[in-house]
């Protein structure tokens with residue numbers, strides 16, 4: 268999936284003037300009326316004309332992308348925004364419970380196009396859950412997934428196992444698993460569906476089309492997204508740049524990518540060392556030196572937000588390009604800020620996994636810094652479902668000090684601001700009634 272000459276990742280480019288490009292974004296709305304057609308039902312293929320890399324009859328769908336942009340004043344207040352200004356794009360509603368299904372529909376389509384029989388990925392969990400689901404549901408391919416041992420949330424691991432994927436646990440972390448899966452897929456000729464795969468990003472562009480649709484085709488002021496391997500942020504930038512070049516939008520939103528403090532490569536490179544896309548002239552040596560320094564210090568990614576626990580983001584260059592296209596910036600947030608934000612998303616009635624809440628924690632930080640103004644229109648992407656990582660959620664709310672220490676304490680989380688403690692009582696009616704009177 269890389270250029271044999273320069274080693275950079277491949278990128279999908281269209282010859283728009285030879286394609287029947289849509290004249291207006293509103294044309295896509297008409298497809299709602301035809302949703303008994305799977306290609307109109309799919310939240311990815313509904314926008315086929317904006318990612319036409321395969322003949323339509325090859326396009327794979329399991330009903331992905333039925334996700335909604337939801338206004339959320341409760342979470343907006345927490346962030347510091349005025350009423351009606353915050354929207355949450357809830358990608359947890361996808362078939363496998365994360366935004367990864369958008370990209371998987373597209374990558375699977377390409378794999379089918381070239382006749383692949385086996386597909387592999389390294390994963391912090393959600394890519395493997397998605398791949399395993401697509402393999403099981405379509406029976407087109409066999410799924411082989413690589414995960415770091417002890418590094419995957421139970422909700423995600425349970426999905427991969429249930430869907431029947433060949434699951435290989437490597438003694439190491441995501442960055443190790445990623446390096447190995449590249450070697451293995453090259454040696455055995457297995458189709459690789461990690462976000463090094465440029466077609467994944469094509470599918471993930473549609474998340475932003477649905478955001479625009481949710482806003483009546485108006486462009487928000489900010490899109491805030493967690494950054495792990497940086498596939499999403501890269502895809503969002505590409506989506507907006509293409510719409511802009513096609514004359515379908517008149518301006519682009521600003522993009523904010525949020526790292527966890529324990530996995531902050533993009534933050535350091537972009538905000539501290541000022542590495543820029545620079546029209547393709549990325550300061551390679553600065554990046555190489557930083558990676559060498561991480562290695563010599565034996566530094567490993569470490570955050571409760573396991574989906575973004577990545578120190579060597581494979582889409583670094585494309586993300587830098589997106590940051591240039593969308594006047595972007597990068598922030599880092601602590602695990603404590605992430606978990607507090609996550610509890611607020613839950614209290615707002617949606618719920619998400621820790622990595623997703625980085626977007627909300629990051630937006631809050633940017634409002635506090637005065638960079639996002641309280642009356643700007645902000646979209647935070649909630650990348651994964653609350654049930655993906657029940658361990659983190661229960662540890663946050665629990666009264667069990669041992670569990671808290673084991674899961675959160677060792678990551679420097681001290682005081683959960685919004686813990687909803689379970690109340691323990693003996694099996695005695697009077698005590699139960701008393702507890703309800705006391706706390707209810």
Ligand SMILES: *Cc1c(COP(=O)(O)O)cnc(C)c1O
Pocket residue numbers: 365366367393394462493494495496497498499500574575620622623650651652
């Ligand atoms: C994969 C994933 C991310 C990170 O997205 P990238 O595109 O790798 O930056 C964030 N949140 C969740 C829930 C994920 O599954």
